Amino acid sequence: MHAPVLVLNDATKRESGSKVHHANIQASKAVADIIRTTLGPRSMLKMLLDASGGIVLTNDGNAILRELDVAHPAAKTMIELSRTQDEEVGDGTTSVIILAGEFLYVAEQFLDQGFHPTVICRAYTQALEHAIQALDEIAFPINIDDKQMMLNIVQSCIGTKFTSRFGTLIADLAIGSVKTIAVDLGSGLREVDIKKYIKIEKLPGGQLEDSKVLSGVMFNKDVVAPGKMRRKIKNPRILLLDCPLEYKKGENQTNAELMKEEDWATLLKMEEEYIEKVCAQIIMFKPDLVITEKGLSDLASHFLSKAGISAIRRLRKTDNNRIARACGATIVNRTDEIQESDIGLGAGLFEVQKIGDEYFTFIIDCKDPKACTVLLRGASKDLLNEVERNLHDAMGVARNVIKDAKLVPGGGAAEMAVSSILKQKGALIESVEQWPYHAAAKAFEVIPRTLAQNCGVNVIRTMTALQAKHASSDNRMIGIDGNTGVVTDMKALGIWDSYGVKVQTFKTAIEAASMLLRIDDILSGLKKKQAGGGPTPKGPQIEDDKDVDSEQMIPE
Known part of the structure; x- marks a missing residue:
């Protein structure tokens, strides 16, 4: 028996070198260009048609990219950036894509000149460190109670x-x-x-x-027995449960075979006694409202309504957790483990209201709610x-x-200040990395430039005026008024950005650009039809060779 050797067959497609770099940069730039017009107060809306025929009108970067259907792996990576930014800080989803696209675009000229991608990435990493230091310089703390x-x-x-x-x-x-x-x-x-x-x-x-x-909390539910149970209770005692208030079925769904008619009556009586016992354990603590995440039988509903208790069943776990936080209750897993401390006393009002065709439950006027709707x-x-x-x-x-609680100026002022500081630091770098570093400093200007473009003003004049202001003075608050396109002091306008969002935007954009620049091979191995369980080839078959694909294995 010969030892098999694996061969790269025709199905493995490969692209490498500068071809891959240019393809990745083009794909990333295409994604950035799609949402470039959605930045700033004068942004345009995008109309998206989803797969089910619905229409979405939005200028939210993340919402637009979520609906895009792209095939290129680099474009998919860019779309992933926006999602990461949204999950991490909830804002800056458009800026991060525009910045990442620009960092890749300015790197293209160096790749054409024969720079190694590692050199460019080193310069970008250095630029990122200095950019965050520059942000620290221009950021200032605030009082969140103001x-x-x-x-x-x-x-x-x-x-x-x-x-x-x-x-x-x-x-x-x-x-x-x-x-x-x-x-x-x-x-x-x-x-x-x-x-x-x-x-x-x-x-x-x-x-x-x-x-x-x-x-407090509001959710789309009504009480179990509307006619018998109260729909409005002031200062209710609330009990939250995570167990069914119905006869417990066997864990492994046991089948019971009954031979006599009396056995059936006994079984029904046992069920009734069990539910009565469970309800008695609840009634003992005198709650006004019982909410359970599981089912609640008609019999339990009868016992509870008789005791003047309102009940709601099959509530989502997430809603139950919110109610617990809002009214200070603890969710109980078994009725025989209820304690007085588990009862929620923090709510001021329980009320069921009909809005439109549906009933909504409100548990509001909570004393110290740590959850809200x-x-x-x-x-x-x-x-x-x-x-x-x-x-x-x-x-x-x-x-x-x-x-x-730290802020930086908005309207592209922070990016412009960072760009200006990096240009000064770039002059001190002596190695070949100085050129990509300078390009990275220039790339930060894409945010104010895009704001000016979306306002419809003369971009070259506006950017020249802005660069002159930042170069000649130490005032780092000068940016572009997104409504008029005029170069203005952001402090006077009161336009601020969160420091946390800016840092996350810079980090995500530069790290993603570096990662895409370091890709020099794209391999896609396509499986042969046979290997995927497709139709068997015609002709005579070798008896004992079922597991070996003769096309992919050749003898030494």
Whole structure:
């Protein structure tokens, strides 16, 4: 028997060298160009048609890229960047793609001149370190209890969004909800989990001005027995359960065979007694409202309503966790383990209201809610979806400022200041890395340049004026007014960006650009049809050679 040797067959496609670099840069630039026009207050909207025929109108970078269907691996990597940025800080999804695309674009000339990608990446890494140091220089701390300052920050974030026309409404909702759920961990640390503890409920109908942050929780459920159970209770005692209030079935679904009629009656009686016992254990603690994540039988509903207790069943675990945080209750797993300390006493009002055709439960007026619901009202579903996307970004900014209370100027001023500082430092670099370093410094200017382009002003004149201001003075607050395209002091306009968002944007963009530049081979091994369990070839078969694909293995 000969030892088999693996061969690279015709199905393995390979691209390498400068061809790959140019293809990756072109793909990345194409992705950046798609969303370039969505940056700034004068941004354009994109109309997206999804696979099911629905239409989405948005200028949110992440929402646009999520719907794109691309085949090129480098373009997929760029789209992944936007998702990472959104999950990490919730804002800056458009900026990160535009910056990464620009860093790759300025590297192309050096690749053509024969620079090794490692040299360019080294220069980029150095530029990133110096850029973060420069951001530290121009950043300044703020007091998060200053409501006007917080409003300015969040508004400058959503000033670029579709909802900016509604004034301070979205900013108010974002700051109110994030401050509600912030938990102080001591020594200046705060836990702010907006995904877990803030729920956005969208109800078509009414005015957008009717939207509000509820000091508690709201969910789409009604009580189990509407006629018998109370739908409004003041200062309710709330018990949260994670167990079924119905007859427990066997873990392995046991089958019971009954021979006599009396056995059937005994079985029913046992079920009834079990449910009565479970309900008695609950009634002993005199709750006004029982909420369970599992089922609740008609018999249990009868016992509870008789005792004057309202009940809600089959609630989502996430909603149950929010109620627990809002009213200070503990979720109990077994009824025989209930203690007085598990009862939630923090809610001021339990009420079921009918809005439109559906019933909604409100547990509100909580004393110290660490979870909340943002109720959005509006004319249409499309409008509400866009408001939700903008609100998500605004909450991300509010969270970042509360966690790390430092600001940098907006309107491209921070990028311009970083670019100016890097140009000065670049003159001190003596090696061949000086050229890519200078290019990286220049690449930061893409943000103010794009803002000027989207305003429709003369880009060359505006950028020259901006560069002159940054070169001649130590005032790092000069940027571009996104509405008019005029070079202005951002401090006077009150346009700020979160320091955390900026640092994350720079890191993600430069690291991704370096990673894509270091790719010098793209291999795609396509399986042969036979290997994938396709049709068997015709002709005589060798008996004992079923596992060996004769085309891919050859003898030595």
